[in-house]
Amino acid sequence: MEKKKRLVKIWDVKHMFESSLIIFFIIGALTTTAVYYVNTDEQYTSPASPATVAHSPSVYDSLEGCDLFSGKWVHDNDSYPLYKEQDCPYIPGEFACGQYGRMDSKYQQWRWQPHACSLPRFDAKQVLEKLRGKRIMFVGDSVNRNQWVSIVCMLQAVIPPGRKKMHKIQEVKQVQDVSLLTFKAFDYDVSIDFYWAPLLVESNADHPTKHKRTDRIVHIHSIEKHAKNWVNADVLVFNSYLWWGTPTLKILYDSLEDSTKYNVVTNHRAYRMVLRIWSKWVRTHINHARTQSYFMSMTATHHKGIDWGMQDNENCLNETEPVTKEHFWESGSDLKMMRTLELTLKNLKERGVDVKMVNITQLTQYRKDGHPSIHRCPRYLE
Numbered sequence: 001m002e003k004k005k006r007l008v009k010i011w012d013v014k015h016m017f018e019s020s021l022i023i024f025f026i027i028g029a030l031t032t033t034a035v036y037y038v039n040t041d042e043q044y045t046s047p048a049s050p051a052t053v054a055h056s057p058s059v060y061d062s063l064e065g066c067d068l069f070s071g072k073w074v075h076d077n078d079s080y081p082l083y084k085e086q087d088c089p090y091i092p093g094e095f096a097c098g099q100y101g102r103m104d105s106k107y108q109q110w111r112w113q114p115h116a117c118s119l120p121r122f123d124a125k126q127v128l129e130k131l132r133g134k135r136i137m138f139v140g141d142s143v144n145r146n147q148w149v150s151i152v153c154m155l156q157a158v159i160p161p162g163r164k165k166m167h168k169i170q171e172v173k174q175v176q177d178v179s180l181l182t183f184k185a186f187d188y189d190v191s192i193d194f195y196w197a198p199l200l201v202e203s204n205a206d207h208p209t210k211h212k213r214t215d216r217i218v219h220i221h222s223i224e225k226h227a228k229n230w231v232n233a234d235v236l237v238f239n240s241y242l243w244w245g246t247p248t249l250k251i252l253y254d255s256l257e258d259s260t261k262y263n264v265v266t267n268h269r270a271y272r273m274v275l276r277i278w279s280k281w282v283r284t285h286i287n288h289a290r291t292q293s294y295f296m297s298m299t300a301t302h303h304k305g306i307d308w309g310m311q312d313n314e315n316c317l318n319e320t321e322p323v324t325k326e327h328f329w330e331s332g333s334d335l336k337m338m339r340t341l342e343l344t345l346k347n348l349k350e351r352g353v354d355v356k357m358v359n360i361t362q363l364t365q366y367r368k369d370g371h372p373s374i375h376r377c378p379r380y381l382e
C-alpha cells in the first residue's frame with residue numbers, strides 16, 4: 001500500500017515535469033530562427049513565433065491526453081509579451097530584431113491555444129523550482145539557439161542581479177571550435193546550455209560563427225566529438241533540419257582533413273544516415289534513468305510569399321500577422337525529412353528509448369510574422 005502510493009507520487013512528479021517542459025518548448029517557439037540554405041545562395045528567415053500559455057491554473061493533469069500541437073495562435077496583448085527585448089541582456093544581434101530596425105510589435109503578442117485544452121500561464125519561478133539542480137541542454141542549429149535564448153530570457157527576469165551568469169565556453173579543437181553557451185541560475189543550481197551542432201555529427205558547419213559555406217561536408221562517423229559534451233545533461237533537446245537543405249552533401253568516412261575521399265549523397269539519404277548514427281549514440285551513451293530527451297520537429301522558413309498569396313519573389317519580410325488558414329503548409333517544408341525523424345524516434349521507442357518529438361512544425365507554419373528577416377545584426381546578413 002505504502003509502496004504503491006509512493007510510486008504514484010513519483011509518477012505524478014515526473015509527469016508534471018514532462019508536461020511543463022513541453023509547454024515551455026512551445027513557449028520557446030517564440031523566436032525560431034531558420035537559416036535556410038539553397039545551393040550557392042543563402043537566405044535568412046526566422047519565425048519568431050511569439051509564445052504561448054493561457055491563464056488557466058497550472059494543473060498539468062488536465063493536459064493528459066490533450067494534443068498540445070494541434071491548435072491556433074490567438075492574439076493576447078493583456079499578458080504578452082512575456083518579456084521585452086531590451087530587458088533581456090542575453091539576446092545576440094542575430095535575434096535582436098527590435099534593435100535592428102523592426103518597428104512592429106504585434107508578433108510578440110500571440111498565445112498558442114491548443115484545440116483541446118488550455119496551457120497554464122508561464123510562471124518563471126515555478127519553472128525554475130521544477131528544474132532545481134538540473135542541467136538542460138539544447139543541441140542543434142540556430143533554431144534551437146533561439147529556443148534557448150527565449151527560455152533564458154523568460155526565466156532570467158525573476159533572478160536578481162548577481163545570482164545568474166552567462167558563460168561562453170569555447171574550446172579550440174584541432175579542426176574547428178566547439179561552442180557551448182551556458183546560463184546559470186545560482187540559487188536554483190540550474191544550468192541551461194546551448195551546444196552548436198547543426199548537423200549533429202562533425203561537419204564543416206561546426207564553427208559557431210564562421211560557417212557560411214555552401215558545400216556541406218559531414219564526417220559521418222564522428223559524433224563523439226560533439227556528443228561527449230552532451231552526456232551530463234538531465235534534459236537534452238535536439239534539433240537538426242535546416243542545414244540539410246542542400247540537395248546533396250559530401251559524406252566523409254575518414255577525417256575532415258582527408259577530404260579527398262568522400263561520397264556525394266542526397267540530403268535525405270545523408271539525414272537518414274546521420275539520424276541512425278545519432279540514435280545509436282543516444283541508445284548507448286545516455287543514462288535514460290537520469291536524462292529525458294526531446295527532438296524538435298522541423299520549422300517553417302517562409303521564404304516563398306506565393307505560398308500565402310504574395311508575389312513569387314516576396315518572402316516573409318514585412319509580414320506582421322500570422323497565417324490564419326488552418327493547416328497552412330508552405331511548399332518548401334520537407335515532409336519526407338519529418339517522416340525520417342518520426343521513424344527514427346519510433347525505432348528508438350521500440351528499443352525502449354523514449355525520445356519525445358516536440359511537434360512544433362504546424363505551429364511554426366502559421367508564423368510568417370515571426371522571422372527577424374533583415375532585422376538583425378549585419379554580420380548575420382552577409
Ligand SMILES: *[C@@H]1O[C@H](CO)[C@@H](O)[C@H](O)[C@H]1NC(C)=O
Pocket residue numbers: 069070071342357359362363
Ligand atoms: C505533428 O502535428 C501535426 C499537427 O499539428 C499532426 O498532423 C502530425 O500527425 C503530428 N505528428 C506526430 C508524429 O505527432
Ligand SMILES: *[C@@H]1O[C@H](CO)[C@@H](O)[C@H](O)[C@H]1NC(C)=O
Pocket residue numbers: 075077078
Ligand atoms: C490590444 O489589442 C486590441 C485588439 O486585439 C486593441 O483593440 C487594443 O488597443 C490593444 N491594446 C493595447 C494596449 O495595445
Ligand SMILES: *[C@@H]1O[C@H](CO)[C@@H](O)[C@H](O)[C@H]1NC(C)=O
Pocket residue numbers: 314317318
Ligand atoms: C518593406 O517595408 C519597407 C518599409 O515600409 C519598404 O520600403 C519595402 O519596400 C518593403 N519590402 C517589401 C518586400 O515589401
